Every structure is written in structure tokens, then in C-alpha cells.
Amino acid sequence: MNKMIHAAAGAVAILTIAIFWLSTALSELFAPQATIIAVKSAIPWGFLLLVPALMAAGGSGFALANGRRAALVGAKIKRMPWIAANGLLLLIPSALFLASKAKAAEFDASFYAVQVVELAAGAVNITLLSLNMRDGLKMKGWLRRRPA
Numbered sequence: 811m812n813k814m815i816h817a818a819a820g821a822v823a824i825l826t827i828a829i830f831w832l833s834t835a836l837s838e839l840f841a842p843q844a845t846i847i848a849v850k851s852a853i854p855w856g857f858l859l860l861v862p863a864l865m866a867a868g869g870s871g872f873a874l875a876n877g878r879r880a881a882l883v884g885a886k887i888k889r890m891p892w893i894a895a896n897g898l899l900l901l902i903p904s905a906l907f908l909a910s911k912a913k914a915a916e917f918d919a920s921f922y923a924v925q926v927v928e929l930a931a932g933a934v935n936i937t938l939l940s941l942n943m944r945d946g947l948k949m950k951g952w953l954r955r956r957p958a
Contacts, residue, residue: 812870819866820946824939826860830905831932838925843915850912853905864897882945889938896935904928 830853837849868890875883904924911921947953 812873815866816870816874817946819863819870820939820943822863823860823867824936824943826856826863827932827935827939830856830860831929831936834925834929834932843917846917847912847915850905850908854909857902857905864894868894882949886942886945889942893935893938893942896931896938900931901928901935904931 833849834853837846841849871886871890875887878884879887904927907924908921908928911917911924944953
């Protein structure tokens with residue numbers, strides 16, 4: 811059961827972050843201001859899905875590790891503090907700031923500076939979560955391990 815929860819929660823988390831990232835990038839590049847406002851206003855509501863998914867993935871992952879810290883399990887565990895810190899210290903505050911600025915239609919230099927930081931931090935989290943997913947698939951035997 812823990813394996814199913816871990817896989818489902820991890821998939822929801824990475825998909826949610828990817829949707830946030832893509833919707834932000836596409837709306838900023840191609841959409842009218844009203845769409846940008848809608849996207850930036852909706853993202854904080856997505857935290858109601860994302861935060862529990864990340865907590866479930868992390869908690870079930872630690873339970874599945876069962877005290878092991880070697881090889882792929884250790885690599886996944888080492889990435890988790892970076893994922894959490896990036897989310898708590900950069901992504902959530904950035905998203906709240908950008909939602910506030912967008913609702914006020916204040917698309918100034920500070921909005922775009924924070925937007926760049928948010929997109930970069932989001933790309934980092936997508937990468938780290940993808941590496942964790944890859945290592946999980948290797949541990950399950952769904953991906954072939956490369957010889958050392």
C-alpha cells in the first residue's frame with residue numbers, strides 16, 4: 811500500500827509543479843494579461859493539492875526506506891531537503907507575491923524579477939523530482955541500471 815501511495819503522490823507532485831511551470835511560461839510568453847492574472851491567481855490554490863502530495867511522497871518514501879540510506883535510496887533522501895527548502899523558501903513565497911502583484915495588475919520589474927526566480931526554482935524542483943522518480947523506477951526494476 812505504501813508503494814502505491816508513494817508512486818501516486820510523487821506523480822501528482824511532479825505533474826502539479828510541471829503544470830504550474832508550463833502554464834506560467836506559456837501565459838507569460840503568449841497569453842493576454844487577463845490570462846496571466848488568472849494563472850498567477852490560481853497557482854496558490856494548487857498548493858492545496860501539491861503540499862499534501864509532497865508530504866505523502868516524502869513520508870511514504872521514508873517509511874519504504876525502512877532505515878536504509880545506501881545507493882539509490884540514499885540519493886533520493888539527500889535530494890528531499892533541497893526539494894523542500896526550494897519549495898518553502900523560494901517557490902511558495904514567490905507564487906504568493908506574484909499572485910498579489912498580478913491581482914493588482916502590477917507587472918513591473920519586481921514582478922518579472924521574481925518570475926524569473928520562480929521559473930528557475932521550479933525547473934530545479936522538476937529536475938530533482940524527476941531524478942527521484944528515475945531512481946525509484948530503477949529500484950523497482952522498471953528502468954535498467956547502468957553498469958558501474
